[in-house]
Amino acid sequence: MTPSPVQPGGGRWRLRHWRLLAKFIALLVIPLVLAVALGAARVSTSVTEAGELRALQRQVELSQQVAAVAHELQHERHLVAAFIATDRASQRAPADAQVHVVDDAIATLLATDADSDELSSASAQSYRDVLSQLSGLDALRAESLAPNAVGDIAIGRYGERIGVLLRFSRLALAGTDASLVGTADAVDALADAKEQVSTQHAVLLSAGLVGDLLPFQLDLLRQSSTRFTVAITDFTEAAPSSAEQQYRATVNGTGVTDRDELLNATLNLSRAGAPELVDPGQWDAASTETADLVRDVEAGLLGQLAAQSAALSDQARNDAIRDGVIIALAVLLALLLLLLVARSVLNPLRTLRLAAFDIAERQLPAVVERMRTSGDRGADVAVMPVPVDTREDIGEVARAFDAVHTEAVRLASEQAELRANVNDIFVNLSRRSQGLVERQLQLIDQLEDGERDPEQLAALFRLDHLATRMRRNSENLLVLAGADLRHRGGQAVPVLDILRAAASEIEQYRRIVVKPPPSATVSGPVVNDLVHLIAELLDNATAYAPPDSTVSVASAVDADGTLRVEIADVGVGLEPDALAAINHRLAEPPRVDVSVSRQMGLFVVGRLAGRHDISVRLATSETIAGVIAHVQVPAALTSTGVTGGSAMTGVAGASPESALQGDPLRTGPGAADETETELFGAAIDEPDDPLFGSRTPSDSRDASTPIFEEITSAWFRDLRRVPVPMPVSARDKRGAHAADWGSAAEEGRLAANALRQPNGHADVTAAGLPKRRPRALLVPGAARATPVTSSESTAGPEGPVRNADAVRGRLSSFQRGVREGRKARHRSGGTDADPNDGDEQ
Incomplete structure (x- = not known):
């Protein structure tokens, strides 16, 4: 709180506006001048x-x-x-x-x-x-x-x-x-x-x-x-x-x-x-x-x-x-007395003034800042007294100022303790809320596992994402309180997984379109903060963009190893002054107050970016409407598996904005071309932290797809337990208990597993390197043996038109059913499971 300046009354030449030295000079020099005048007259x-x-x-x-x-x-x-x-x-x-x-x-x-x-x-x-x-x-x-x-x-x-x-x-x-x-x-x-x-x-x-x-x-x-x-x-x-x-x-x-x-x-x-x-x-x-x-x-x-x-x-x-x-001697003596008296008054006063300004402008703010940042709870802070040891009025004023300084430090200490207590309350409430949200997410997962109604499943999906947003808000409280988010191990995480995780934490996840990311990973301790940071930017972009538009996410790795992520929307944009103010708040997050609660996302982004020296900046483009958020992750926090490639332009160090300009943003869901990767076309194996948007229910309960009919086992059919023929090797390997779990797709899977084994008779080049054979590693039936003619490509689908959301919903339900069944079987003591099988099926 900055005190309002005191408006001086009267002109600057009023006696009360004179400096103390001027008043001393006037007080002693005027009689001295009179004495000199009288002496001069006498002389x-x-x-x-x-x-x-x-x-x-x-x-x-x-x-x-x-x-x-x-x-x-x-x-x-x-x-x-x-x-x-x-x-x-x-x-x-x-x-x-x-x-x-x-x-x-x-x-x-x-x-x-x-x-x-x-x-x-x-x-x-x-x-x-x-x-x-x-x-x-x-x-x-x-x-x-x-x-x-x-x-x-x-x-x-x-x-x-x-x-x-x-x-x-x-x-x-x-x-x-x-x-x-x-x-x-x-x-x-x-x-x-x-x-x-x-x-x-x-x-x-x-x-x-x-x-x-x-x-x-x-x-x-x-x-x-x-x-x-x-x-x-x-x-x-x-x-x-x-x-x-x-x-x-x-x-x-x-x-x-x-x-x-x-x-x-x-x-x-x-x-x-x-x-x-x-x-x-x-x-x-x-x-x-x-x-x-x-x-x-x-x-x-x-x-x-x-x-x-x-x-x-x-x-x-x-x-x-x-x-x-x-x-002359009298004048010199008077001047000497003037200097002595003025020095005895002005030196302590100057010391008091300098000490007061130093305390007000440096020491006290430094103590308050140290208490605010270090989390000291009312620690005793030694107050250095003003170096004025006289017993006259100025010395008493110095002691009074020391008392004021001590009281100010005490109040700052109490405020720091109160702030720490409030932060502890925030952390406690946030942890409890996170625990409740996690339990809620587990309950939602259980409901989703047993739900067959697509409409109810879609509602559960929305509830799942809402709970995820609640968890993110709880994490925002942790950031406000200065606490760390949930910890992750030291294993690096690919950029694509980070973008997926960030998109899964916002409500309008279906509007996110991600450009193919680079083959890079981010250090494990930074992942959660970076996911949260990008999620806040995505949430802000979807909130201020038209509902029927998409938000494009592009990423690239520069030649020096810096990871750049740009999030572009087609909203109304920002004025230059507002944009400069936001960038300033991002670079220097303000103190926690009521205004921060109204712009929590902006504060959280700045605080998280400041923890890891991540640069976040908002900008506008002359060719693209809306706002582009630039995120730069230092090279020390990233590592690349493939050098020299850029997922945006194919050239290392290419500008993400140029990639965005070359590939205009879509105007509605599903409008991205083949170079874009829709995040939610498949499921993932983390049941406690669902990241994909394939939980949208289908429009019809009875709709089915050929692949669904093909891979669904007899266990899923209505009261029919017809064994599916399997290869002998597969039956011998899986045993009798796995008979009902087989399908026609098992043959292709087993063939793919066989292709994974090293082949000592593979062709090699003159340099000793293996030769690639086109389509040699394809699963049988996964691709057509002959090219598709133009007539076939324009003939249209042979079967009925399928809803993509319904297909994703069925596949997701099937995957969860298979996963839960195998987990239940493993808990019952079954040991005949294929060691090459996993949750990725």
């Missing part, structure tokens, strides 16, 4: 931060260069202002020298690789402005050092360029890390304070050298002083304590104090209306010293800022590498 953030810090480092380094240029440019500014105010050659030399210093600083700045991608958009634009201002510095110098140059204008233009440089530094340091914001703001404030110191230096130095402090110059000094105070306040607020301490420790001394006093004095006196001009030399020295000290603090803070930004950049890069390594 990306670290990498971005490292890049920003690296860019900050580059910006701080660039700011250092720009601050250096700005400081030198501030120094150039007050020197140019001093030159313009005095217009003396002595002031030109320091200015020119400072110009070279500024140019060197600018060259150092330009030599710095400033990648615009590392700068923000505002910083990049500011840096481009710086480069633009620096490129126009030569024009400013030429204008400022010209004879008619104005000092205040030159100071203002220098201030504009220095402002661009300070603006870049402010923007470059604006995007620093949170930990560097204070230092960056302190640097920016300190740069602004230094610019105010430089501006005050240039303005007051120019006024001192000129000897006049103009009002706008005084306002400029006041504004610059206020900005310086604000810048120092911003520095104090933004700078770390260390930076503030550094500023206080650095920006002090006599120069710083003198500068503050000179500036304050100038501003205070200017408020009184009479400003006092400072000493240019003292002012220049004090301002230069103060600017340089502020520059030192600025440079130190920029160095700290650059170092801190570099440290932060390195740390961010290291953090990115560390995070990447950690995430």
Whole structure:
């Protein structure tokens, strides 16, 4: 019984249809992917931060260069202002020298690789402005050092360029890390304070050298002083304590104090209306010293800022590498755990799955087949457990499957025992039925022996064949049960006897026409099965052919010794599909079930053929209607007395079908020509297994034949005991008790017996072989001495027309009477019987 397949619900991409491995991957990989995504984001953030810090480092380094240029440019500014105010050659030399210093600083700045991608958009634009201002510095110098140059204008233009440089530094340091914001703001404030110191230096130095402090110059000094105070306040607020301490420790001394006093004095006196001009030399020295000290603090803070930004950049890069390594290790560890967990689950599950399929498709069917074929009655069969020894759920499922397997084997064993019991019942019933049928056949034989009424005798014949069919059905039950049929000795049996025995077991035996069989025999142990097999095929052929048709049986022996038997009918035939299905069932008989009982003959034929490697195949012919059954008996089971002859065509290996085509089937009983052998024209000497159809009664009780009148002894005549003359030798040999059994035919029989004796005076050929003499061995009176003329052959019979069935019936009754009489005489102790006499008479 094949289980109906489970129809999966939903699409194939539904989660419940996923394989377990896919579910494991989805269960573990999805969180892993999320973790990888988050880790990648973290690494990306670290990498971005490292890049920003690296860019900050580059910006701080660039700011250092720009601050250096700005400081030198501030120094150039007050020197140019001093030159313009005095217009003396002595002031030109320091200015020119400072110009070279500024140019060197600018060259150092330009030599710095400033990648615009590392700068923000505002910083990049500011840096481009710086480069633009620096490129126009030569024009400013030429204008400022010209004879008619104005000092205040030159100071203002220098201030504009220095402002661009300070603006870049402010923007470059604006995007620093949170930990560097204070230092960056302190640097920016300190740069602004230094610019105010430089501006005050240039303005007051120019006024001192000129000897006049103009009002706008005084306002400029006041504004610059206020900005310086604000810048120092911003520095104090933004700078770390260390930076503030550094500023206080650095920006002090006599120069710083003198500068503050000179500036304050100038501003205070200017408020009184009479400003006092400072000493240019003292002012220049004090301002230069103060600017340089502020520059030192600025440079130190920029160095700290650059170092801190570099440290932060390195740390961010290291953090990115560390995070990447950690995430990679986490992913590898997760994958390893995935593989371990999946392996611990999938390996037992795969083992369980393979074992389940192996048990379902191979082991369990093999056990059931072995129980079915070997006939084991509930034998204990060891069940190999599924090789899963875990204690988790899959192990429990494996143990449950082992229990199911054990139960299935137990049920199969019980079914095998039940099947064996049923087979035993079949065998027992069949044996009993066979015993009853045999007794019935013996009783029928006894009734036939004492019956003289032809009609009753014909009824007994039909009953005899019906009992024979019942015996064949009982043998079919034996075949269904797997038992052997009745055994026969090891003596080989001729093919003709096998065909006769097969025909005698069917009801429509009179419709069977047998082609002359070959001179071959079949091994004794195979005979009964082969007889039964051919009988089933003959029964099937007569059942599905028209009632007035005959079934032709042809046989031949191939050159390799294979015996071929073909049974042809003129029925309706079969469709190709049905024919293929029947041939498949013949080649591979199905298991015994209800369908087998409906096609018992087909199953029995396949089972019997399979026992002896006999090939049975049904086919159709283009020239003959109906079905042809081909039976091939292996050469190992046959033997031939005459080689090279074929009963069908006279040539060894000829096709039986060609023989059938050359000799069309008859359309009614008795229509066969002289090449066919009607099976039931004579009796046979096996009373317990009658094979011949000569038991059909005659149409008239009083009909007689000349041969019957001739050979019937006085014992069969009505109350007449007239002794029949016999030859003296015969009377001497048989004795007085055999007088009433003699007949006129005894003379011919004794003459035939005399002819059987070797004749030492027989003619021989030159090679020493005996010569055959035509008609030398014929019984006297058995053949006419002279040929029959055409007139005699057409004159018709001399006596009345005889019924062939009636003649056969009389001969059969006579034969049985003679046989029973001789048996009774032998049992009574008579010893004068002729040893050459037998049951063949």
